[in-house]
Amino acid sequence: xxxxxxxxxxxxxxxxxxxxxxxxxxxxxxxxxxxxxxxxxxxxxxxxxxxxxxxxxxxxxxxxxxxxxxxxxxxxxxxxxxxxxxxxxxxxxxxxxxxxxxxxxxxxxxxxxxxxxxxxxxxxxxxxxxxxxxxxxxxxxxxxxxxxxxxxxxxxxxxxxxxxxxxxxxxxxxxxxxxxxxxxxxxxxxxxxxxxxxxxxxxxxxxxxxxxxxxxxxxxxxxxxxxxxxxxxxxxxxxxxxxxxxxxxxxxxxxxxxxxxx
Numbered sequence: 001x002x003x004x005x006x007x008x009x010x011x012x013x014x015x016x017x018x019x020x021x022x023x024x025x026x027x028x029x030x031x032x033x034x035x036x037x038x039x040x041x042x043x044x045x046x047x048x049x050x051x052x053x054x055x056x057x058x059x060x061x062x063x064x065x066x067x068x069x070x071x072x073x074x075x076x077x078x079x080x081x082x083x084x085x086x087x088x089x090x091x092x093x094x095x096x097x098x099x100x101x102x103x104x105x106x107x108x109x110x111x112x113x114x115x116x117x118x119x120x121x122x123x124x125x126x127x128x129x130x131x132x133x134x135x136x137x138x139x140x141x142x143x144x145x146x147x148x149x150x151x152x153x154x155x156x157x158x159x160x161x162x163x164x165x166x167x168x169x170x171x172x173x174x175x176x177x178x179x180x181x182x183x184x185x186x187x188x189x190x191x192x193x194x195x196x197x198x199x200x201x202x203x204x205x206x207x208x209x210x211x212x213x214x215x216x217x218x219x220x221x222x223x224x225x226x227x228x229x230x231x232x233x234x235x236x237x238x239x240x241x242x243x244x245x246x247x248x249x250x251x252x253x254x255x256x257x258x259x260x261x262x
Contacts, residue, residue, distance in 0.1 A: 009084055009088065012076060015079075019071075026062075038176060040178075041057075042055060042057070043174075044110040045111055049136060059180045061178040062178055072180075079187050095183050096183075098242045098245050099186070101245025103241070105238065106235055114172050117168055121166065121169060125155065130151060132173075135174060181235070182235075185218075185239045188214050188246070189247040193251070225237040
């Protein structure tokens with residue numbers, strides 16, 4: 001185990017350790033009745049649960065072991081090579097910038113959707129200040145649903161369409177974004193631009209060049225961002241954002257530092 005870690009460059013190794021540590025802490029605190037996903041996951045900027053520190057904390061959290069493993073596997077396999085190529089400082093800047101860019105793009109559509117729902121709910125005589133306080137002060141999902149139900153029952157003539165909008169509002173404002181996938185997609189994009197003809201074994205058998213594999217993956221994520229991905233609990237738009245930011249950074253660095261860039 002330690003020999004494996006010793007072969008990983010410093011920044012890559014520290015990010016890996018931090019992700020694994022927070023994953024273990026998540027399940028330790030879950031046994032104590034504390035939900036770190038709710039606290040450290042990121043929400044849309046206009047969600048009542050949003051806190052500024054979540055902009056950074058969310059990309060060190062993961063939703064499960066498979067989520068963590070896949071992200072860290074790609075991160076170590078490709079990120080370690082990029083850190084050796086660029087050095088720790090440039091690689092760290094790239095990783096953080098890709099993660100932040102992914103979060104910003106993820107917010108663009110979600111923030112707009114929430115604002116649209118606020119307009120509809122306000123027109124239905126729902127007091128959003130009261131409703132947002134219910135969201136912030138409920139310590140669990142069951143408590144939230146109970147408090148929200150009691151509030152809605154106190155309103156006269158609430159329509160079915162309003163209930164649908166409320167459900168969408170709850171989903172958008174209360175579902176946290178977790179994971180390093182945005183940063184990992186930035187690394188994928190960088191690797192495909194720098195080493196386009198490197199071959200990966202798809203399903204451990206089919207050789208595919210990086211430029212085709214990553215390009216097809218990006219197109220799939222872009223499609224999923226706007227078509228039929230509702231309910232799959234995957235932030236496809238964050239993946240797209242990370243890839244775009246990663247590609248832009250690489251092309252900018254290449255243009256402005258041709259002597260020392262690759």
